[in-house]
Amino acid sequence: MSRLGRADEGEPVQARNELSGTVNGPSVQVGQLHGDVHVGVTPLAEVVPHEVPVPLGGFVNRARELARAGELLDPGAGLVRIAVFTGLPGVGKxxxxxxAVANTRGCYPGGELYVDFARLRDGGGTAVNDGLADCLRALGVHDKVMPPTLAGRANLYRTRTRGRPVLVVLDDVTEPAEVAPFVPSAAGSAVLVTSNRQLSELVLDEAAVVPVEPLSDESGVELLTALCGEHRTAAEPEAMRELAALCGGLPIALRTAAARLRSHPSLSVADLIAEITAEDSGLAPFDFSGAARVASVFTACYRELPAPAARLYRALGLFPGADFDSDLVVALGGGAPADERRALGALLEANLVTDQGEGRYRLHGLVRRHARGCADQDDPTGQVRRAVLRSVVDFFLRRAAFADLAVMGEGRLRITPHEELLGDEPSPFRGDTAKVAALRWLDVERPNLMAVLRTALDEGWYRAAWQLSEAMTALFVNRRYLEDWVESARIGVWAARLDERPAAVARLRSFVSRAYTDLGDLVEARAALDESLPIAEASGNARLVASVWELIGRLHDEHARVESDEVRRAEAISAYRRALELFAAADDDRGGAFVTFFLGCSQLGQGRAPEALATLERALDLIRAVPDQRMAGRALTAIGSAYHALGDDERAVTALRQAIEQLHAGQDYYYEAQAREELAKVAAHQGNRALQRENLQRALDIHARFGSPRVAELHDALAALG
Known part of the structure; x- marks a missing residue:
């Protein structure tokens, strides 16, 4: 890592009456102070999420289910209530x-949270852990302060939901264990669960069960009428009733049939029924009563699709991920973008694809199974399937590689030969917002990336698998999805071994030590580094060997911090010096700059302040030459701490002010908070209560904005200045 900083000489150290950024709590703006000052710190406003999707139009009936939900949803009740809405796939749970949630809008002062287990599970991730992280983000918790473990996230979730009643929707739950971590702490909260199963263990825990039955024929006709128009029902009332029966009372099938009638005004209801009843798809994709009829509804619509849309439908059935964007659609088709998007429009019109909003699309679970069946039936040799999956893997690999470049910069150590992989293809991430856009793409596509990574390994595309694993570290370094990082590295290392790429094995295996360290598993982190070092040395790649030694140093530093072990600190310094030698031999200025910073921090931790200061000032110069703004700000913070350790508080204040200015300008607020806490320590030593209070307040504001567990600690420290 690295930082970059610009030192403005002569910056005044007195308080200035200016306030920048977003302030979530009280602020103090003063010139000179005479006498005591008393500051009242008021509680910070909580984030109120509203995440549950708005219901679709054409909703009918369900009076019984909604009445039961109304009885259960009472924020004034003293208990936290859990209700399980259970029924067939596609029944409308x-x-x-x-x-039901729309009917209660505004009744839950803590807001409404939504977890789509189908999406998390389709991506193959750790659904509960990922779901908790999503909820915490919705409650205002920033990734910088996100607990890495399931237990830590569950504890923070309980803390963040203890103030006001919250309504939580858990969609497509398959196991009772998926529910418990999401139960809010505040009395009057409620949890609504949808599941194809009964989840009897929850019933034993006094959860209410709300069965959602297929629509009656009358309600099915009502829905068809709402979607197709009253003239259709008036013209063929009996046929419309028969169509509703053929759809099995499942809204997904009814909507698909209605879409067909809407798109073909001249098609009579009776003719559509004849098509459905004549279909013998042979797919047998579903396992419930009336499944054959429902499959035939989809098949009748599928047979009517234009050839490009039908081909896209089959391809999407093979897609191993969850939702997708139009760029993937274009990649799957390989034709002109306008033509491929027209094919997507045809699927949307036929109600075979759902528009999720924000440029994301999805196949309903039943539709996807049908589409996969159509693909298998149309491709008995499996050649088309392999071609589709290869297109998917190549699309995500190239896009992830471009995102890695945009997020981490071109100077980063990589084993993947980008010039060979990407060629002259223009990056989709360009301009001033390239880094933000690339990181957002990685974040949104994370479940798909994990699913595609597994597919690449399963299909024997080992080079693509380890290269994708390497590119995904750009996300993991910035967002700390630690379990995904561990699994991605495991797959990538296995693939690299099978591809006989030892350098990739060493890079992925050593780098994942950071994830193990953050998870508190220092034993596994050490095992990863012990395994990686000889492989890296045998590879002849000096930069790679240097990187492993840097990571060894950082692990020793973590041991020293946890165990207060000075022997470990000395080993860290030794490892950093070895890394510096190797980076210098490889002419890697970036790596050398960052390791110099870590070396200086380690020296400071040993109490060797004069030596640490010299090292850190050299690191700052090197980092500025790279350049890297965030790391320069961090270096200035460490320099300020070194000056303070040497008793030169005036220079410490100057350095820390420069660090704060730089980190704030780069929106690196988490590290700005660290610099402000350091400045508060120096101010306390000087007896400058105003400066101490100002910076503790700003640190509190930042941690509050991030939803950090340290808010209470900083709040108490500020109040103690009283």
Whole structure:
């Protein structure tokens, strides 16, 4: 890592009457102070999320289910209530719950949270852990302060939901264990669960069960009428009733049939029924009563699709991820972008694809199974399937590689040969917002990236698998999805071994030590580094060997911090010096700059302040030459701490002010908070209570904005200045 900083000489150290950034709590703006000052610190406003999707139009009936939901949803009740909405796939459980939530809008002062287990599970991630992280983000917790473990996230979730009643929707739950971590602490909260199963263990825990039955024929006709128009029902009332029966009372099938009638005004209801009943798809994709009829509804619509849309439908059935964007659609088709997007429009019109908003699309679970069946039936040799999956893997690999470049810069150590992989293809991430856009793409696509990574390994595309694993570290370094990082590295290392790429094995295996360290598993982190070092040395890649030694040093530093072990600190310094030698031999200025910073911090931790200061000032010069703004700000913070350790508080204040200015300008607020806490320590030593209070307040504001568990600690420290 690295930082970059610009030192402005002569910056005044007295208080200035200016306030920048977003302030979430009280602020103090003063010139000169005479006498005591008393500051009242008021509680910070909580973030109120509203995440449950708005229900679709054409909702009918469900009076019984909604009435039962109304009885259960009472924020004034003293208990936290859990209700399980259970029924067949596609029966409308999610729509019913969405309608129930819409009916309570504004009743839950803590807001409404939503977890889509189907999406998390489709990506193959750790659904509960990922879901908790999503909820915490919605409650204002920033990734910089996100607990890495499931237990830590569950504890913070309980803390963040203890103030006001919260309504939580857990969609497509398959196991009772997926529910417990999401139960809020505040009395009067409620948890609405949708599941294809009964989840009897929850019933034993006094959860209410709300069965969602297929629509009656009358309600099915009502929905078809709402979607197709009253003239259709008036013209063929009996046929419309028969169509509703053929759809099995499942809203997904009814909507698909209605889409067909809407897009073909001249098609009579009776003719559509004849098509459905004549279909013998042979797919047998579903396992419930009336499944064959429902499959035939989808098949009748599928047969009517234009050839490009039908081909896209089959390809999407093979896609191993969850939701997708139009760029993937274009990549799957390989034709002109306008033509491929027209094919997507045809699927949307036929109600075979759902528009999720914000440029994301999805196949309903039943539709996806049908599409996969169509693909298998149309491709008995499996050649098309392999071609589709290869297109998917190549698309995500190239896009992830471009994102890695945009987020981490071109000077980063990589084993993947980007010039060979990407060629002259223009990056989709360009301009001043390239880094932000690339990181957002990685974040949104994370479940798909994990699913595609597994697919690449399963299909034997080992080089693509380890290269994708390497590119994904750009996300993990910035967002700390630690379990995904560990699994991605495991797959990548296995693939690299099978591809006989020892340098990739060493890079992925050593770098994942950072994830193990953050998870508190220092034993596994050491094992990863012990395994990586000889492989890296045998590879002949000096930069790679240097990187492993840097990571060894950082692990020793972590041991020293946890165990207060000065022997470990000395070993860290030795490892950093070895890394510096190797980076210098490889002419890697970036790596050398960052390791010099870590070396200086380690020296400071040993109490060797004069030596640490010299090292850190040299690191700052090197980092500025790279350049890297965030690391320069961090170096200035460490320099300020070194000056303070040497008793030169005036220079410490100057350095820390420069660090704060630089980190704030780069929106690196987490590290700005660290610099402000250091400045508060120096101010306390000087007896400058105003400066101490100002910087503790700003640190508190930042941690509050991040939803950090340290808010209470900083609040108490500020109040103690009283």
């Amino acid at each position: 999610t729509a019913t719950v969405q309608r």
